[in-house]
Amino acid sequence: MQNQIKALLFDKDGTLFDFDATWGDWCQRVICALTDDPSLQMAMGDACGFDFRTKKFVAGSIIVTATSKEIAEAWIAANPALTADDIGRCIKNLDFSAVAVTPVCDLPAVLSNLRQLGYRLGVATNDDEANALSQLKRTGVIDFFDFVVGYDSGHGAKPQPGMLLAFGEKVGLKMSEIAMVGDSAHDLIAGSTACLLCGRAYGTGNQG
DSSP: OOOOOOEEEEOSBTTTBOHHHHHHHHHHHHHHHHOOOHHHHHHHHHHHTEETTTTEEOTTOGGGTOOHHHHHHHHHHHOTTOOHHHHHHHHHHSOGGGSOOOBSSOHHHHHHHHHHTTOEEEEEOSSOHHHHHHHHHHTTOGGGOSEEEOTTSSSOOTTSSHHHHHHHHHHTOOGGGEEEEESSHHHHHHHHHHHHHHTOOEEEESOO
């Protein structure tokens, strides 16, 4: 008999928050701050799968799944005058509160219903942990979650399974009692790998 799902671990961007609406503005702001050369701006956009003119991400964009370190490497390849320190300082100095955070739905209502049904909830993102906490606080949903981690939280990045394993340990549940909810292959692979390591797992996603 299948174990009952008792906890849900959500990806953040593209799952809880509208990806283009949230990160399109951020990506354009950062690239413009790093260079005022239109040709380099376009090249850096192309390098990370971002259409600089429309502020939309193309299918397969690394921004969807990559860590900030991997994104920086792509930008440096497109604009060798940059360094990782340049990019890190630019992102740190960006007023993130000016960047829109657009939920995909009425998150307080949905998350409240899930908690009332007894689910334990978590967030696992390849974004920085600090950014994840900031966005969840700004949208008034941080208190619904038992667990929030980013790629820099010490559990590795997706598609590695460390975030799921840490969530299971945090809430005291087996992988067969946890569903990974996401919008990319990285989410599905992380869930499947965690299952295999622990004998069984469940994963759901919106796109391959």
